[in-house]
Amino acid sequence: MEPDISIPDVVIKRLPIYARALTAMLDAGSETVSSKELALATGSTAAQIRRDLSYFGEFGKQGKGYNIPHLLDAIRDILNINERYRVVVVGAGPLGQAIARYGGFSEHGFQLSWVYDHNPERIGTTLNDVVVEDVATMPERIRAMQVRVAIIAVPASAAQEVADTLVESGVKAILNYAPAVLRVSSDVRVYDIDPVSALQALTYYLAPAPSRLRRT
Amino acid sequence: MEPDISIPDVVIKRLPIYARALTAMLDAGSETVSSKELALATGSTAAQIRRDLSYFGEFGKQGKGYNIPHLLDAIRDILNINERYRVVVVGAGPLGQAIARYGGFSEHGFQLSWVYDHNPERIGTTLNDVVVEDVATMPERIRAMQVRVAIIAVPASAAQEVADTLVESGVKAILNYAPAVLRVSSDVRVYDIDPVSALQALTYYLAPAPSRLRRT
DNA sequence: ACGTGTGAAGTCTTTCACAGCG
DNA sequence: CGCTGTGAAAGACTTCACACGT
Structure with missing residues (x-):
């Protein structure tokens, strides 16, 4: 078993911004989003978003992008903000x-x-x-x-x-x-x-x- | 003439913290401070403080440390906070x-x-x-x-x-x-x-x- | 063809460690 | 001797660029 690698703080600080943008997209009725679109909405870059998310798993589909409800849920789960x-x-x-x-x-x-x-x-x-x-x-x-x-x-x-x-x-x-x-x-x-x-x-x-x- | 190098944002964000600590030290009547002491007061490290300050000039004296009023003034000047x-x-x-x-x-x-x-x-x-x-x-x-x-x-x-x-x-x-x-x-x-x-x-x-x- | 996930490269930031000055 | 300022090394983070799945 390889040694686990801890996630940079700077990545954690960006996740709430992603969650916020995804929530807005969900409310707007969108289904999926590409890393490029999410980058535009969060002031980040497509590569950074893909890299950030890759620390936690594989959430996207090639050629398609990310399913918004699914990704939002995953991020909320990572941040433990489904809890009160x-x-x-x-x-x-x-x-x-x-x-x-x-x-x-x-x-x-x-x-x-x-x-x-x-x-x-x-x-x-x-x-x-x-x-x-x-x-x-x-x-x-x-x-x-x-x-x-x-x-x-x-x-x-x-x-x-x-x-x-x-x-x-x-x-x-x-x-x-x-x-x-x-x-x-x-x-x-x-x-x-x-x-x-x-x-x-x-x-x-x-x-x-x-x-x-x-x-x- | 060599090309000038711009200062990292992260350094700029630390300067107000240094200024705050130096102000407290000044009020406490201290004269000089070493990078080590300033690090302790700001949650930074001695090396980082020396490096950060070195972007702007040479403010310390070997064997002695930094003159508090002088350094504080320099930082306030760098941040342009002497202005209203x-x-x-x-x-x-x-x-x-x-x-x-x-x-x-x-x-x-x-x-x-x-x-x-x-x-x-x-x-x-x-x-x-x-x-x-x-x-x-x-x-x-x-x-x-x-x-x-x-x-x-x-x-x-x-x-x-x-x-x-x-x-x-x-x-x-x-x-x-x-x-x-x-x-x-x-x-x-x-x-x-x-x-x-x-x-x-x-x-x-x-x-x-x-x-x-x-x-x- | 589109867009992800990711090695590899590049860049930025921190830390080490020490020469040199007071 | 103590402590700065800084090359050099290490480490962290970002970006590139492309293989691969859909």
């Missing part, structure tokens, strides 16, 4: 509130079941039918409900402590909105979303090209 | 409101000066001292004020149309919160932020390892 997830949100400040109120998560299988905060003024308030609870009660709840996904929406100064608590309680996937680098054990995944860093990376490209070139 | 940017936000729904109300942009030099929407019920309302205006008046304003940075916070179905309008008006950098792939001319940069895709990528890793390996 309970998600805790830590931080009920403006950002946490916006996240808790955003309807988009629920319709994609992520149930924002609990919002936690530290601040007594926020505890007991309600966001989208969810009551903000004291963060002190969080570990017990996470363990009892076996929550594996969390969203951190606290200030940077509190983020590491929150992450430690989450990890200790059994959380394995963290979506981190705090502008902080989190140190977690290697079996826990962190995905950072920081709009300020994003904008700062974007403004680099606003300079006239010459200054963006390496000295020689 | 006017930013338009398109979409005054829940997401646009949260973005407009989030204070973090302004303190990093991004001035969310205008919020636009399509919906008459939202036009005229106020978010953080900013009045929501009719998107029909947006192109003129962008051109007049030479706005180059925009944030898209509209539903996916409207995102491409908004992007087209922005680009036509002269915007060169777009932070896209809509779950849609935007097609823009090659002199315009798009940075996508999609929390649902992020969560979907994260849940991949929740499966027991065996199913995450390539068939052989």
Whole structure:
């Protein structure tokens, strides 16, 4: 038996984009799609799509392309998004509130079941039918409900402590909105979303090209 | 003269993280930092930091490390974040409101000066001292004020149309919160932020390892 | 003839490892 | 001696291009 090869992270990050495009095509009533068409819809290339999918199996038919419902199902299966997830949100400040109120998560299988905060003024308030609870009660709840996904929406100064608590309680996937680098054990995944860093990376490209070139 | 070499995008995306860590160190009163220490603070490696910085010049001193104020200034200069940017936000729904109300942009030099929407019920309302205006008046304003940075916070179905309008008006950098792939001319940069895709990528890793390996 | 799946090639990115400077 | 800057090597990812199945 040959050694199994693990799949590049960058491939995993593209799968949700493929799934999104396939969902739109399914809704539009299409039956099949070629790698070329899917590339056009996702901003990728045909070769990349074929390569990406080939990590997981053979989903297409030569001369025909991919059956949309079948491929979509396969990708959803690979990403484990056919399952429904309970998600805790830590931080009920403006950002946490916006996240808790955003309807988009629920319709994609992520149930924002609990919002936690530290601040007594926020505890007991309600966001989208969810009551903000004291963060002190969080570990017990996470363990009892076996929550594996969390969203951190606290200030940077509190983020590491929150992450430690989450990890200790059994959380394995963290979506981190705090502008902080989190140190977690290697079996826990962190995905950072920081709009300020994003904008700062974007403004680099606003300079006239010459200054963006390496000295020689 | 040798041909200049352009800098990898992935390097540019790391610079804001370095800047953030250096700012914290500066506030903490440190004078110098080694690539090793900076690596620890940013979740990178010493070699990578040295290589990344070497694209832009020689900022360190052997045996000593990097002078924090000097390096921070250099990075801010590379990213063009010493400048202040006017930013338009398109979409005054829940997401646009949260973005407009989030204070973090302004303190990093991004001035969310205008919020636009399509919906008459939202036009005229106020978010953080900013009045929501009719998107029909947006192109003129962008051109007049030479706005180059925009944030898209509209539903996916409207995102491409908004992007087209922005680009036509002269915007060169777009932070896209809509779950849609935007097609823009090659002199315009798009940075996508999609929390649902992020969560979907994260849940991949929740499966027991065996199913995450390539068939052989 | 069309379009997949994939070796092989090419390109990009990271890491190693060390000369050389302070 | 400590630490940078960087050739060279290794590794990761993308693209090419084509054999093969439909």
